[in-house]
Amino acid sequence: xxxxxxxxxxxxxxxxxxxxGKAEYRARLHYQDGEVVEGYEAKxxxxxxxxxxxxxxxxxxSKALDYLEDGSLILDLPCGTGRFATLLSAHRMQxxxxxxxxxxxxxxxxxxxxxxxxxxxxxxxxxxxxxxxxGAFEGVLCxxxxxxxxxxxxxxxxxxxxxxxxxxxxxxxxxxxxxxYLSRWIRHRLGLVxxxxxxxxxxxxxxxxxxxxxxxxxxIPVAWLFSEKVVVLCRKEGGAPGRR
Ligand SMILES: C[S@@+](CC[C@H](N)C(=O)[O-])C[C@H]1O[C@@H](n2cnc3c(N)ncnc32)[C@H](O)[C@@H]1O
Numbered sequence: 001x002x003x004x005x006x007x008x009x010x011x012x013x014x015x016x017x018x019x020x021g022k023a024e025y026r027a028r029l030h031y032q033d034g035e036v037v038e039g040y041e042a043k044x045x046x047x048x049x050x051x052x053x054x055x056x057x058x059x060x061x062s063k064a065l066d067y068l069e070d071g072s073l074i075l076d077l078p079c080g081t082g083r084f085a086t087l088l089s090a091h092r093m094q095x096x097x098x099x100x101x102x103x104x105x106x107x108x109x110x111x112x113x114x115x116x117x118x119x120x121x122x123x124x125x126x127x128x129x130x131x132x133x134x135g136a137f138e139g140v141l142c143x144x145x146x147x148x149x150x151x152x153x154x155x156x157x158x159x160x161x162x163x164x165x166x167x168x169x170x171x172x173x174x175x176x177x178x179x180x181y182l183s184r185w186i187r188h189r190l191g192l193v194x195x196x197x198x199x200x201x202x203x204x205x206x207x208x209x210x211x212x213x214x215x216x217x218x219x220i221p222v223a224w225l226f227s228e229k230v231v232v233l234c235r236k237e238g239g240a241p242g243r244r
Pocket of ligand 1: 027028031127
């Protein structure tokens with residue numbers, strides 16, 4: 001744990017890989033490898049397509065952040081390489097950046113953030129059991145994580161996000177309404193590809209979020225029809241995003 005907040009992992013445990021032997025999904029261990037971490041941004045966000053992807057993703061997240069008040073305390077989980085620090089800072093948010101991967105946290109802490117002087121803190125922890133009290137944050141940003149999880153764990157993690165947020169949760173999903181899914185579906189029907197990666201409908205996403213105690217209030221597609229990603233701004237039941 002860098003800094004100290006709540007009951008993070010004990011000091012001395014920092015460099016151990018956590019979750020060894022009980023990984024139900026690849027992302028849990030995959031990003032605890034130094035080489036993967038060093039190559040993370042170059043692999044996904046370099047070149048023209050990477051630049052465009054980053055721009056569109058950040059624009060969608062930015063639209064969701066517009067609903068939160070200046071100075072809100074946000075949990076960025078998992079923070080990965082800290083890609084959203086500058087955006088959160090530009091929105092004048094205070095932030096706690098958390099991840100299961102010590103290597104990611106180290107990388108994120110080196111990430112230049114044109115901070116407006118706000119609070120920025122790092123915690124190593126597991127999304128399945130967050131070391132924060134109920135309603136500790138005004139909002140939680142959870143990007144590029146939920147789609148990695150199997151359905152039962154998705155619900156568990158979403159409930160944790162809802163628990164620690166007092167008001168809003170911003171999360172991304174992969175949905176069906178994109179040319180990419182349509183083309184794969186057609187090829188699958190023609191027998192040209194064996195498996196069809198599961199993509200959810202809006203009603204399936206809504207139902208999952210409601211089960212976790214989150215009501216979707218804004219659906220923000222990253223790029224209508226061209227991207228399978230949709231950013232969803234959710235209100236915690238009893239919370240109130242949308243005060244701007
Ligand atoms: C695809 S990256 C996304 C990072 C960042 N949100 C972004 O958009 O670049 C997935 C991240 O999830 C983290 N992760 C995987 N399992 C986790 C868990 N159980 N709890 C917290 N973080 C986890 C990984 O270490 C990795 O940094």
